[in-house]
Amino acid sequence: MNNEEKIKVIEKGTLEVISSDELESKLEKDQPVAYTGYEPSGKIHLGHAITIAKLKSLQDIGFKIKILLADYHAYLNGKGSVDEIAETAEYNKKCFQALGLNDTTEFIYGSTFQTKEDYTKNVYKLATLTTLSRAKRSMDQVSRHSDNPKVANVIYPLMQVADMVALDVDIALGGMEQRKIQMLARENIDKISNNIPVCVHTPLLHGLDGDEKMSSSKGNFIAVDDTEKEIKTKINKAHCPMGEVEGNPIIEIAKYFIFSNQAELTIKRPEKFGGDLTLTEDELINLYSKEELHPMDLKSGVADYLIEYLKPVREFMEGE
Known part of the structure; x- marks a missing residue:
């Protein structure tokens, strides 16, 4: 596969x-590094699975994958005691392995390097370069809108920039909620390193309740290790307004998990309701937007697919 083809793989989805024009130089390396960080703070769900799928595609074209299990970040964000976070991190790691990342994937705990001298010096240097206003803009949404944010919430984005330097990152992958921190990194990394990462942003998945983001803390998610019954129950209860496509979590699941892997979806229906339907993405969107496909039929087809799609994850976790 030549570099042009690899760039298309990187940009897909x-x-x-x-920026795309920086990818060429990254691909000239023997084994460029792609990284993303996950704060161990709850269940691994479909929102995480979008980024894992992207990491798998990067792995397939020769990237070294580094996943930061950001235990110190979780502690700064008030996600539990050190022992609780360590236990969650191990569960998260198993989920990521179950989603298909191969054995070359490097899982790195933040606590293994984030107190070392060089790392600490970089955080201090970033603190002298970053205004308080800029740091606040990079904070996560909850902290940013808090009436009384903690100093830890401001240190958090500086550490995330220092992480990219410590892990020698060529591509920094994350959802769009990571954009402000990643732009902070691109603004300042050249002051402490000569390897400025290309930033790749994947879509955010709406919560099953229609909230703008699927989140384990809000309970509006499908975990990758949910049982068949849990998947069906959650999908059946999900926000899925008749005829509405934008912001519809069931439509998004179809787009990002079904049609990214296959051309058509078969929706099983009794003959009295018109019989089975086999639809492309465009056909599904067209029918649904015209209110010619019932939400429960859409939900049924998506649930059936997810049950099979996540079956290897359930089997992996049960075998551990």
């Missing part, structure tokens, strides 16, 4: 690549 993303919302933004900053």
Whole structure:
């Protein structure tokens, strides 16, 4: 596969690549590094699975994958005691392995390097370069809108920039909620390193309740290790307004998990309701937007697919 073809793989299914013209030089390396960080703070769900799928595609074209299990970040964000976070991190790691990343994937705990001298010096240097206003803009949404944010919430984005330097990152992958931090990195990394990462942003998945983001803390998610019954129950209860496509979590699941892997979806229906339907993505969107496909039929087809799609994850976790 030549570099042009690899760039198409990198860009596929993303919302933004900053910047595509920098990818060529990254691909000239023997084994470029792609990284993303996950704060161990709950169940691994479909929102995480979008980024894992992207990491798998990067792995397939020769990237070294580094996943930061950001235990110190989780502690700064008030996600539990050190022992609780460590236990969650191990569960998260198993989920990521179950989603298909191969044995070359490097899982790195933040606590293994984030107190070392060079790392600490970089955080201090970034603190002298970053205004308080800029740091606040990079904070996560909850902290940013808090009436009384903690100092830890401001340190968090500086550490995330220092992480990219410590892990020698060529591509920094994350959902669009990571954009402000990744732009902070691109603004300042050249002051402490000569390897500025290309930033790749994947879509955010709406929560099953219609909230703008699927989140384990809000309970509006499908976990990758949910049982068949849990998947069906959650899908059946999900927000899926008749005829509405934008912001519809069931439509998004179809787009990002079904039609990214296959050309058609078969929806099983009794003959009295018109019989089975086999639809492309365009056909499904067209029918649904015209209110010619009932939400429960859509939900049924998506649930059936997800049950099979996540079956290897359930089997992996049960075998551990």
